Amino acid sequence: MFAFHSDAHSLALPPGHRFPQSKYRLLREHFEREPGLLRMQPAPAASEGELALAHTPDYVDAVLLGRLSAAQQREIGFPWSPSMAERSRRSVGASIAAARAALEEGVAANMAGGTHHAYADKGSGYCVFNDVAVAARLMQAEWGRRHRSLLRVLVIDLDVHQGNGTAAIFRDDDTVFTFSMHGARNFPFRKEPSDLDVDLPDGCGDADYLAALDRAMDEVWRRCEPGLAFYLAGADPHEGDRLGRLKLTYDGLAERDRRVLTALRERRIPVALSMAGGYGHDLATTVAVQVNTLTLAAQSWQAFNARGND
Known part of the structure; x- marks a missing residue:
């Protein structure tokens, strides 16, 4: 399976910053020690034109040229630097590459990404550009040119935080179905309406979570017939997450991933994964959850592919 990484470009974060940027390197290094499962490649950088498929030109310029205001940088949560801009472009490029690979081979992954708090005209919550929104629109354009038909897209967002930026970008677009299942009392405190939102109470554990997921996925299949899915497989619903407020176990998260991937595979829907959030008290636990997701x-x-070759 192809998996694309962008951790070579670091963020200039102050000591004690909550964003766990080292997890992306640790995730890549784990699979380098166990070669053969993933075909890992460095992510290409998204072009300005590609970014403009989901973002305003003024905002793209502000990020790439270092014109973000102090207030904009505070809302994102990162100080601007050339490396921050390049990392953000490559995180989007990873989802673009993963989506193309998924359309060819069924499943592929961005080893970062899931930056679902970025709006068309601003970043927020550690999200600069919205990688899934850009990749979805680009895949629709490429598919339309190649096949002369419409590619409908499904976004399955199981990060613990609601995908407000993604919901806002696709609010009036009936070609993209947005589904977010998240903590009701968690960030963002002003939610944007997705096509389907499932709000979960603090302390929600495995059984209640998986039952809610099953009900929601049944609703998704009643309302959506996608040709491509994006799955934001956040590790932050884990019980050991600093920002999560839910109580899923390692096994519960594995079952979540298994159910989503099985449902997509049985329907022959290609899927591009993003790792999205994960802020464990023990970073090794977050990495272990995401290692399992990629496995x-x-x-x-x-x-x-075995079924496709029968």
Whole structure:
């Protein structure tokens, strides 16, 4: 399975900053020690034109040229630097590359991404550009040119935080179905309406979470027939997450991933994964959750292609 990484470009963060940027390097290094499961490649940088498919030109320029105001940088949560801008472009490029690979092979992944708090005209909550929104619109354009038909897209957002930026970008677009299941009392405190939102109470554990997921996915299939899915497989619903407020176990998150990937594979819907959030008190636990997500994705890729070759 193809997996694209962008951790070579670091953020100039002050000591004690809550954003765990080292997890992306640790995730890549884990699979480098166990070669054969993933075909890892450095992510290409998204072009200005690609970014403008989901973002205003003024905002793209502000990020790429270092013109973000102090207030804009505070809302994003990162100080601007050339490396921050390049990292953001490559995080989007990773989702673009993963989506193209998924359309060819069934399953692929961005080893970062899931920056769902970025709006068309601003960043927020550690999200600069919205990688899934850009990739979705680009895949629709490329598909339309190649096949002369419409590519409908499904966004399955299981980060613990609601995908407000993604919901806002696609608010009036009936070609993209947005589904977010998240903590009701968690950031962002002003939610944007997705096509389907499921709000979960603090302390929600495995059984209640998985039951809610099953009900929601049944609703998704009643309302949506996508040709491509994006799955934001956040690790932050884990019980050990500093920002999560939910109580899923490692096994519960594995079952979440298994159910989503199985449902997509059985319907022959290609999927591009993003790792999205994860802020564990113990960073090794967050990495372990995301290692398992990518391992299950690679197994789904194998099954997807084995079935295709029957």
